Amino acid sequence: MIIGILILGFVGLWTFKKFNYSTHFSVGQKVDSLNGVFVYYNGGIDNVKDRNTTSEGYNLGLKYQCVEFVKRYYYENLNHKMPNSYGNAKDFFDNSLTDGQKNTQRDLTQYSNPSKARPKVDDLLIFSGTTFNKYGHVAIISEVTENKIEIIQQNPGPFGPSRESFRLEKKGKWEISNDRILGWLRKK
Numbered sequence: 335m336i337i338g339i340l341i342l343g344f345v346g347l348w349t350f351k352k353f354n355y356s357t358h359f360s361v362g363q364k365v366d367s368l369n370g371v372f373v374y375y376n377g378g379i380d381n382v383k384d385r386n387t388t389s390e391g392y393n394l395g396l397k398y399q400c401v402e403f404v405k406r407y408y409y410e411n412l413n414h415k416m417p418n419s420y421g422n423a424k425d426f427f428d429n430s431l432t433d434g435q436k437n438t439q440r441d442l443t444q445y446s447n448p449s450k451a452r453p454k455v456d457d458l459l460i461f462s463g464t465t466f467n468k469y470g471h472v473a474i475i476s477e478v479t480e481n482k483i484e485i486i487q488q489n490p491g492p493f494g495p496s497r498e499s500f501r502l503e504k505k506g507k508w509e510i511s512n513d514r515i516l517g518w519l520r521k522k
Contacts (some may be wrong), residue, residue: 336349355439359375359377360375361375361376361398362375365496366497368411368486369411370410371403371406371411373403373424373488374398375398376399376489377398379466379467379489382396382399383396384396384397386402386406388409393405394409394419398489399488399489400423400487400489402488403470403488404488408458409520414442414521415441416440416491418439422463422469422470423460423461423470424460424469426440426519427444427517427519428444429516431444433450434449437519440519440522442519442520442522443520443521443522445457445517445520446516446517447516447517447518448509449509451508451520452478454475454476454478455478456520457474457518457520459474459475459483459518460472460508460516460519461512462516471487471489471490473487474486474488476497478502479502481501481503483499484504485497
């Protein structure tokens, strides 16, 4: 009985993460944009279409995943190519680095949460993985005010918003209030 319930739970979770249950959007539909770079709807978190590459073959990532959006944004808007063009969202953050060090895999400066450096617009915000999403998440900071940041994201889940806000506090260091936020990366 317990094994049957566990199997049904696993199949249900897999199905929810894989397929689109929203009646408001279809996979690949434009849902938002930042500086002319579009956010596309992905349906279930684990839904994968094709790999997106540039005309010269630079890997942007799997279509409609969070990594694909941030890499496409950095490529199109900031003219930035990452030396390591592969990896899951949480892998963008290198735990071996200290606050303010260069992340050579991404050719960006890395800041920890909390950090001596205040987050800025266009920084990449990196989230750790969870039980239901072991790959983590990455988004772009689209607005910074005195006490909050706003992010824009692709693939937050079938019913998640493309924009989300988090509290920003200065407690000796700048801290974004969310236990999953590992830190942020910045092009200098």
